Amino acid sequence: MQYGVIDGLGIGLGACAVTILSGVPILGWLRRNGVRQNVSVDAPERHAAKQGTPTMGGLMVSTGFVAGVLLWAALGGMTASGWILCCTVAVFGLIGLLDDVLIIRRGRNLGLGSRSKLLLQFVAAIGVITAAYLRAPRPVLETVLGVSITWPFAPLAVIWIVGLSNATNLADGLDGLTPGMASIALFGTGVSVYASGGDHALGATTLALAGACAGFLWYNVHPAQVFLGNTGALALGAFLAVQGVLAGAIGTVLVATAMFWVETLSVIAQVLVFKHRRRRHGVEYARGHRLLRRAPLHHHFEEIGWPETRVVGRFCLITLLCSGSAIILAGLGWT
Secondary structure, eight states, X not given: OHHHHHHHHHHHHHHHHHHHHHHHHHHHHHHHTTOBOOOOXXXXXXXXXXXXXXXXXXXXXXXXXXXXXXXXHHHTOOXXXXXXXXXXXXXXXXXXXXXXXXXXXXXXXXXXXXHHXXXXXXXXXXXXXXXXXXXXXXXXXXXXXXXXXXXXXHHHXXXXXXXXXXXXXXXXXXXXHHHHHHHHHHHHHHHHHHHXXXXXXHHHHHHHXXXXXXXXXXXXXXXXXXXXXXXXXXXXXXXXHHHHHHHXXXXXXXXXXXXXXXXXXXXXXXXXXXXXXXXXXOHHHHHHSOSSSSSSHHHHHHHTTOOHHHHHHHHHHHHHHHHHHHHHHHHTTXX
């Protein structure tokens, strides 16, 4: 098992290096072709300075990830579960790519409609779960606290995948935030696979994506030279969710990705409180008495005066604590 961990870490370092090296030509291509960010009207005013920054940096992450996967396939061999994870990145990455392309062409932060995006995500998640059921080494998709979740519960797994995919996308609003937290969460869940004696291909594939995300930070730390875009954000969350399903460790992934869920819950709470206060006191009262100054949560802290780098640093630190807890729990046999 120890050799497997070292081998997986080596794969991650290789993916990190490839992402950094490939970033220069990819960033140049994005700039030459006008692939630039259109800042959302819902973002704080200070984000107007980010307008025109290249986006679709998920292509860099994908390049490093593919390199890591191919290296592992040559050295250690891939299992069906490993290839399912690769397909997850490809399919959800394509959904995000389509969304980014539409935003760029329209010149506004309006890509795929919410219903169209959700439909595509649900179709993709159903395909992944079907593949997992047919190709995974056992017919049990997941075990949570010792309770087996078999085929009749597959709809819950689909909702889990779509939910985490959108959670990572919601968090992608500050320089280095989503790739920073995702790289830490992926490292934690990847090592957890080894700690629990799981499929080494799952661990190596997860650490490959962790390394690719870490390498992307070379270009994405504040002030960002390129943004992750939906091309990367949607795929990262879906990967984490599917990895939890295939490894039988949704509980571990849930702990490691806690901050992504906090971000999502902050948006849900903001909307519910606004609607409640609008219904009882009117729209003007609701606008002046929001739960948060701005949602998601990272924007709230910006509005109360935290520098962007402080928000990112503290969110990543909390994710590091959560990922460390996930590794410990996996080693103790809790999934």
